[in-house]
Amino acid sequence: MMPPASEGETLLALDLGGTKLLIGEVDSKGRILHSKRYPSGMLTQRQATELMMASLDDYLKTSGLVGGKPAAMGVGLIGLVEANQGRWLMIDPGRKEEIRLAELLERRYGYPCRVENDVKAAALAEQRFGAGQGISDFIYLNIGTGIGAGIIAEGRLLRGWQNDSGEVGHMTVDYSGGTPCPCGRFGCAEALASGGGMDRRLRLLGQRHPDSPLLNLAAHGFVSAEEIFTYAEADDPLAVKIAIDAADAAAELILNLVRVSNPERVVLGGGVAGSAWMRRELPKRLKLPVMDSVRHGVVLSDLDPAAAGLIGAAAVGLGAQS
Structure with a gap:
């Protein structure tokens, strides 16, 4: 089950797709408080990891945090993810390199972090904030x-x-x-x-x-x-x-x-x-x-398609608190 969310807390969310990286801050009701888009493209996992960190550094410097210190960080990723251990295993068979992404981001930024495949993240967003609310199956x-x-x-x-x-x-x-x-x-x-x-x-x-x-x-x-x-x-x-x-x-x-x-x-x-x-x-x-x-x-889905990935990453971040 999804962990409870505290009123007023926020989640730092990253949504990495094939052409873009979205970074934003999302509140406990799934509302995006602020976000910024960065181009991604055809990258290796290592390059994508470096992009995420450089972009997050820029986001924190230029946009700042609306809600103070976020309760956690969530990341939605293309490819195969071992969520329980925070490992990003591959984008596709031609771009395959195990990266302990959650541990890396936790050490660098100091927030509890959880990572997840982007489609699974979207399912968690539907469960928490969308058409799956109150439905067990x-x-x-x-x-x-x-x-x-x-x-x-x-x-x-x-x-x-x-x-x-x-x-x-x-x-x-x-x-x-x-x-x-x-x-x-x-x-x-x-x-x-x-x-x-x-x-x-x-x-x-x-x-x-x-x-x-x-x-x-x-x-x-x-x-x-x-x-x-x-x-x-x-x-x-x-x-x-x-x-x-x-x-x-x-x-x-x-x-x-x-x-x-x-x-x-x-x-x-x-x-x-x-x-x-x-x-x-x-x-x-x-x-x-x-x-x-x-x-x-x-x-x-009644979630905004342009924002669903970011909301999904926030839902993933909620799991870092459990």
Whole structure:
């Protein structure tokens, strides 16, 4: 269970993503008192650790602390994290270096510190401040550039022995389509329904639709899910194929997860899940008896997407007090 929060206390929060680092101070109700953004990019773990410390030094010097001395520090990180021991194990298989990050930050700044994977941190934010409040069993499913989940079971975050639970984007949802996934399998939900997967699919399927305007976009870089959905609404055949398959895959993933963990609620986060296309198409695919047990329904996160990572890091910081 989440530890109690004292009225008036604040948490120092760091949210490290693939393109940015957010640092801020968050109060006991999940309200961001002040924050500052720093660019990150394609870094090694060591480089990212140095960036976090240099940026935090700058933040404390230039922004200061609104609430005096924070009760604790929380960090949300991309990649694999061993939270109980405060170790950041890897960003991805090509960027892998064990760093005892919580211990390092505690020594440098003097605050109790806890670190966590960013999606698990978001699940803790939903439990503490969002759509998971008062619910003992729910799934937080993030469908964005990639796909990941945080599963709360009997009030506790499900971790697995390596703290690697929730990698649900690599559950196969399409056995016949032959869509390759970077993980080495075929038909994974992430290969079909994530923003990154949809961009890769348009390049794979583009030769069958040489007149699609999506190919012009692809020639100039990454094509977002929102762009693909916009062209799907305009009946571009390539976009329609990718968009329908994405909605089918996301629905199948939700149905599978419901059967595995029997949640009271499914909370959706991430830019793809929040798109108008998915908000319209997903409910059509979830009108099945298996969903009757989800008594509090499938809902979009009501946490501000731009701030959810920072709020999640604050929720992680609360665990440093227990």
